Structure formats: C-alpha cells, structure tokens
Amino acid sequence: AQKVTQAQTEISVVEKEDVTLDCVYETRDTTYYLFWYKQPPSGELVFLIRRNSFDEQNEISGRYSWNFQKSTSSFNFTITASQVVDSAVYFCALSPSNFGNEKLTFGTGTRLTIIP
Amino acid sequence: DAGVTQSPTHLIKTRGQQVTLRCSPKSGHDTVSWYQQALGQGPQFIFQYYEEEERQRGNFPDRFSGHQYPNYSSELNVNALLLGDSALYLCASSLERGLGNQPQHFGDGTRLSIL
Numbered sequence: 001a002q003k004v005t006q007a008q009t010e011i012s013v014v015e016k017e018d019v020t021l022d023c024v025y026e027t028r029d030t031t032y033y034l035f036w037y038k039q040p041p042s043g044e045l046v047f048l049i050r051r052n053s054f055d056e057q058n059e060i061s062g063r064y065s066w067n068f069q070k071s072t073s074s075f076n077f078t079i080t081a082s083q084v085v086d087s088a089v090y091f092c093a094l095s096p097s098n099f100g101n102e103k104l105t106f107g108t109g110t111r112l113t114i115i116p
Numbered sequence: 117d118a119g120v121t122q123s124p125t126h127l128i129k130t131r132g133q134q135v136t137l138r139c140s141p142k143s144g145h146d147t148v149s150w151y152q153q154a155l156g157q158g159p160q161f162i163f164q165y166y167e168e169e170e171r172q173r174g175n176f177p178d179r180f181s182g183h184q185y186p187n188y189s190s191e192l193n194v195n196a197l198l199l200g201d202s203a204l205y206l207c208a209s210s211l212e213r214g215l216g217n218q219p220q221h222f223g224d225g226t227r228l229s230i231l
Binding site for chain 1: 147149151156157158159160161164172174204206208210218219220221222223224225227
C-alpha cells in the first residue's frame, strides 16, 4: 500500500519569506513517481512537477525548488521569495511506475497563506 | 488548447437519487481518471478509463460506475446517493504513451451536495 503524509496542515508566512512544504511517503515499490499539485480556491489541481524515483537530483524552476531524498522517503517543496499568488493548498502525491497502474495517492494537503 | 472540462459545476441531490457527472479530457489525451475529494482532504482515486474500459479501480463501492466514449470523454455515475457522497469530484486526463504515469491534468471539478 502507498501512503503520503503532509504533516503541516496550515502554514502562514509574510510575503517575500521562503517557505518549505514537507512530504513523506511510504511505498513497497522499487520504482515510483512523485508529484506536487497546487489547488487554488477555484478547485482545479494544477500540476507542478513529476519526479521519477530513479532521479534524485534536486530541481529548480524559478522560485520553486524540490528536494528529493530517497534515503528519508521525502520530497519537499520550497518556495523562495513567496508571493500572495502562491496562497493555495498544495498536495504531494505518489504513484507506481508500472504500465497501466497510474493511481495517484495524495496526502491531505498543506494550506499555504501568504500574508501581504 | 482546451483543458479538462467538467459539467455541471455544482449539483444538489437528495439521498437515494442517482447522479451523472461528465468530463471532457484535455485535447490529445486518451485516459481519464476520477477522484473524490471530501472537504479538507486529499483526492481519493475512484477509477481510471482507457480505451473505453475501466483499467483500474480504487476502494469505492459498485454504486460508483463510469463510462468512456470513443471521443475519450467520460461519465461518472453514482447510484443510491448517501450523505457521505457529498464532495468535490475531480476528473483528470493524461496521454497514455505506453510509458505510464504521465502527468494527470485536472478539471475544476463538480461540487456535489447531498441533502
């Protein structure tokens, strides 16, 4: 069985501060995919990143960066110089990597509020 | 380039009724998945359709059924509605390239309220 834990239920930071969202996962699969999605108030889940378990390199995209550590089963997400538009609920998700098995298992989400 | 579209946006039903939710995938996508998101929770996988067949199913009762049409659009049907079925229902689409696990793109969802 797969499980994703996002221990931070809610986080509030002042605009321009850096913030890190934690994600810890459990899986018996030797290969898998990890994802982060953003859910603004409109409800749509916006895809941010997909990472293959083979690739442990950290990734940076503008103000966003992701730290994947297989040894600790963590896939943390950092926003640098936060902005009000970053306010949303963020979900970490996990899926197997075998063909035809694409079920996404989500964490319970972290509600991020950026205070102007 | 149209994204995933779902209809209706909101729906109110009473216990025991039946409901059909609809989804049109993102242009070029052939795989559709449905998720249920209760308030304050993460989405829970219901099932996935590919080539007009249910390919994978989560832990949901048979009251939840679906269909995929040749144009890849999909329906989610729920029979004998219960109060606990109140949730946001999300549709996601992706392109099956034989590689699996392509990023799923989500619609805005249908908010279903059961009275």
